[in-house]
Amino acid sequence: MSLRLDRFELRAFGPFTGTVLELHGSPGSLHVICGPNEVGKSTAQRAIGDFLFGIPPRSSDNQLHGYADMRLGAVLIDGDGGRHELIRRKGARSTLLGPDGQPIDEGCLERMLGGMSRDAFESMFSITHESLVIGGRALLAAGGEVGESLFSASLGASGLHQLREQLDAEAEALFRPRASSSLILQARSRLEAAEVKLRESALRASTFVENERQLKATSSERRDLAERLRTARVAQNGRRRLRTLIPLLVEREQVQLELAELGDVPALPEDSGERRVRAVERAANGRAAVTETESRVEHLSERISALSDQDPLLARELAIKDLHGRIASVRESSADLDRQVGKLDLATSLARHALDDVRPDLDLPNADMLLLDNRRRTRIDAALDKRARVLAMREQAQRAADDADERAGELRPDIEDRADPPDTTALEAAVGEALAEGQLEQRLRDAEEELRVAEEQLAAARAELHPSVELEALREKPYPTAAAVDRFAAEHDEVSERRGKLVDRRERLDAEQRQLDEDRARLTLKTDVPTVEALTVARTERDTEWVGVRRRLEGDTAAVVSPDSFERRVRQADELADAVRRHADAAARASELTVRERRLRAEDASLERQVESLERDERAHEQRWKETWAAVQIEPRTPREMTEWLRHRQTVLDRALTVNGRQRAVSTLRQSRDLHHGALAQALTMLDRPHNGNATLRRLLSVAQRTIATEQTERAEQLELRRELQAAEAIAGREREKARQCREALDTWTTAWTTLVSDNGWPVEVDPEDARQLLATIDELARQLRDMAQLGARVSGIQDRIQAFHDDATALIGEIAADLSSWPVPDAVAELARRLDKAIERRSRRQTLESELEVAQEALQATQRTVDQAENDLAELMTIAGVQTVEQLPAIEQRAGRQQLLGSRLPDIEQRISEAGQAPLAEIIERTAGVELDVLDAEADAADDELTQLEEQLTQLDVRLGELGSERQAMERTGGAAEAGQIVEQRRAELRELVERYLRVQIAAWALAEAIDQYRRDHKDPLLRRADELFPQLTCGSFKALEVGFDVADEPVLVGVRPNGERVPVDRMSTGTREQLYLALRLASLERHVELHGAMPVILDDVVLHSDPKRKTAILRALAELGRTTQVIAFSHDPQVVALAQNALDAELVTLHELGGRDITNALHPATGAADVHPIRRHEAA
């Protein structure tokens, strides 16, 4: 990686056209490019980046030159001193051109850039005043921490500390073990809450089964209860029926008694009483009405005779009404007549005007000859329409042809500019084959990883193999079989078991022996133990004494007797006996101890023999065991351990096999990868596509795929362009032909039009545009002539109607009302109508009176008939009752009525009894005999209570059943747990996302910290050494050195040292000094980078902006120093910089360039003039 700009050309870019910067100087040099504000310094800086990395698609530097014309050029010197003359154009591909303007591969430029991205270049090799300010702040933020400061300055990443703080803050917000407010713990709480909800929502099977059981049991209980209730209701209904029968039976008995008392009565009709009263009343009323009606008939007859029925007006009633009805119409017609006449005049006037426009010589009555019939009119319209269409088509075709020509003109140069894309078949085949292998490198990495894991596992397995044996020996030596080792293990176990038992037995015997010794010691301590012999002696002495006593008692006085002595002997013997008895256990124990001692000795001897036998067996076993392993030269451990060893050995062998397999797989994959890598590289080389021979297969594949895609796209675009050109040319031809046809059609039309016009009698020269106007005027004339005809007819009709009314009215008045003949006709007709109304009113009144008389006469006859009928009725009733007068009738009627009532009630009562008792009457009478009402009522009351209770119970069961049913339905409907389960999964996924985010942030923060630390370890010394030289220089001696100190946390930090030895940490430095420190670190890093990786242009923008002249000079010197190793291009708008550079720097080290052509030197030194100017090389941008 190495690059230097020997010449930079702003050929067509931003405001520049053909501007050239000569940047000679080897290996590097300081180039100061000065120019006033707005002259394009920023554009020029941007242009360097655009040249190296491509002009962005949405570049804003096209204000003067269109995208297609934008060009930058440069002569680059690579690390080997090779010159490369290159041109950059704007575009999507093939934007790097050679001096001949032909596209060339970007590989040469990429190699010079070392694969660096634009972001990295701008971050590392661009220093602006703003980046210094931010860098100074970053130093302050980091507290001058050495690692971070160096790292930050190296990368130009002045926001590093902020980035680290952001990462830490984000990590802390996500998770702190004891902070329940951290996002992850909150998410976990939400997950736990969701899980609780899920558990609570789940319907347990036992709950459902219990519900089912209760439902079944309750249903059964309800069935039983319902049956009991039904039975009780039947019994209660029986009681209620009986209770209703008893009053009916009593009533029946009373009716029978009363009927017997009434005896025989005449059989009068049921309504005889009513008939009698009505007849008496009708007769009296009828007679009064006859008298009144006769008087009314007489009065009506008199009033009718006073009204005459003869009048002449009534004879012509219809004629008068007709005339009267026409008066209003006649008045309206008179008024309308004036309006219609006005309209007629207007229509006539308009028609005259229209005719004057067409033929002023013609009278209106003859104007009809100008009107056109439909056929002629249609032909003229069609001819005019056709002409309009042809004209429009001609214009459209002409326009389309012009457009197509223009498009074809645009396309041709574009097609000609494009070279034929190369054949990518071989590359496609290589890509296809490589892709068919799948993710080969990933598989290889996986296989290598698997191999590494397998090797680690093998190593781990071998590490567990004790004693350790070489792998080869493990494979080949004849190790004992597992079965043989198992046998040894069994034997070993058996021997061990035997030894264990013997040890146990030895311990037991030793314990028993110790116990025996203790028992014996305890027994020995008891010194006062009486012996049996002492007891025998005492008893003998007692008995001897007793013999003496007995002899004395039997009368032998010679016997020596001492009661006291005897008593003492007795007591001694007793005490001894007691003592012997008391110590009998001890005696037995002593005897037993003796026996135990003998047994222990015997057992001890036996045990010793067994131990000897066991040791012999053990030695033999050990011997055989070692012999077994001797062949494989292993000092064996216990059989159990060796069993484990054999198992480990097998594991080692298995893992070794696995390692072998994995090695083969890795080898195969590597071969395959190399094969495809070679094929792809070869195919790319054939296509003259630059590629990195060391690139990964994936990278190469990606390059190949991009190449194929690029070429395919290019091919497709070319094809598309050619198709488009052909289409455009075809369209142009077609449209031109269409325009020509239109012109021919217009010629034909003109001939036809001439004929048509002459046919209609119009002048041949009538212009088609005027013909439309002529037609409109004729249409207007026709419309006015039609209006005139209609209005004339309407006016004559109105006049006829008015005249007819006058004639009819005059004739009628003369006939029936000569006194009105002098009146105006309408008034006379109105008077006639009024007189007719009065005559009609008189006729109507007479007709009403005649109707009333007829009604009165009919009423008189009807009333007389009613009187007669009532008197006949009374006579008939008296005959049936056998009485002479009407006054005797009521008593007979009363007795007959009662008998009839009772007679009808009796069967009704009996019917009700039978129905209520649901049995024949006789049976009911028999059944109810002797029933007591009070008892029955008491039973019914008790049954009511029982029924109430049963019903309540039934209601409760129904409620319970309803509840259980609802519970069941709820169980069947619920899906709450499923929803809760879904929420649990959502919460889990949320938590997972946060954990992934935390991992991302934590790993990034950790990697940064590690990288900074490592960078500090690797680069601290050379960088600080150089920065230590630069810092005093840049601060003009305010500081004499830059050292490493330690802060309160014992972290290494940067410290500036004053000339008086005062040590100043970063946070106590001034802002400007901190910026100088940052610049010192940046320059040191850049020098280091150049030293390690090669030269690269460093671009600076006004880095001396706010420094005083002294410091500006110092900075320029430092840049000139850097310029000894790599190219430094410093842009500045500050004319003072030029002067300072001229005065302070060696002419060989700096080159001055001017943008904008202003003479900066003279502008700067108005007082001193050019004579003060250092003989420095100056260039104006050409």
Place this chain on the structure above:
Amino acid sequence: MTKFLHCADLHIDSPLKGLAAYPGAPVEAIRGATRQAVESLVELALNQKVELVVIAGDVFDGDWKDFSTGLYLRAQLARLYEEGIAVVLIRGNHDAASVITRKLKLPHVHVLPHDRPGSVVLEAAGLAIHGQSFATRAVLDNLAAGYPPSVEGLTNVGVLHTCLAGHADHERYAPCELDQLIAHGYEYWALGHVHDRAVLHEHPFVVFPGNLQGRHMRECGPKGATVVEINDHDLSICHHTLDHVRFTRVRVDAGGAQDDVEVLERADGALRDALETCDGRLIAARIELTGVTTAYPVLVCERERLDAELRGLATDIGFEQVWLERIDWDIAPPRSSAGVDESLGAALGVLRRAGEDPKTLVELGERLRPLALKLPTELRTGPDGIDPSDPDTIRRALANAQDMLPGYLLERGA
């Protein structure tokens, strides 16, 4: 003509996994997805007028305890019974482990026995169905070996919950060989257990219909059941898609994109295409963002914003149409910045070496252990588990950081 419907692995009420909620996510629409798939299954059976529905195991999830799920199934099967459609069912490994199975009575359903192979003969339909349920969760015997010989004159259907000779994603239960099934003499083998649809053989047919509803990103693509049509002993099959929510991977190629806006536009197009191929049903999409782009630093540094924008985009595409499951980032800058500078190279070297150094992995594991201790076991285990202290997890995170760190440093750090 006779028709029957073959389905398996209903896993009713099994939740859809991996879907973290975000504003605008169609939370309501995904609820009850497995139930809706079951209802679609019943509708299909009714519409197709099938004689029989065969369920080849795993009706429930093994660890699901909500009994209402069983009641729901019973109600759905009752709809089939009312229309005269027979149901033959075997219990799979999940059913054997389910508490619901033990307590749930399924009237009118032929549940084949677990202690021996059983048969159901539907004379009118000309079908003989043979099968055996799982007695326990892990049945390692070759159950098919004991299935009865075919019944002459009828179309014989073998119902079996099996992994066949083995499957990477499924337990090795009731193993058997494909050749064994082919040679058994049945006309159709209705298999269950493997969630991917597969027609392993024709004449006789050996068919995995797959599960009814995908439940996570490892169950992508259409899910449903198979309708089998029999015409005079000649069988033909037709698969019907019944899933309600479709898990799908959407590849968004950010290659050559100039900025984040263009990436979002491409994602919009890709999501719309995906939606179209899924017949308008709701999709649970995982965006796989790939390609080499100059917008890389911006995209990396504003990843959270881009994630949110992509989710907003998914919401805007259609009401309750898309749930963005996650976004996998696999983008790269046009040129690698690695190696051009010591500082950046150091950072990447740290990450690379850490992934290869067991000691560093252990140290990082210890650093992350406090988090691991706070996480529930279910989150740390299983195929989709994430254990922050696990070396593999850390290795993946380190590889991811290698992709992202240059962007962080050059964009956010600069």
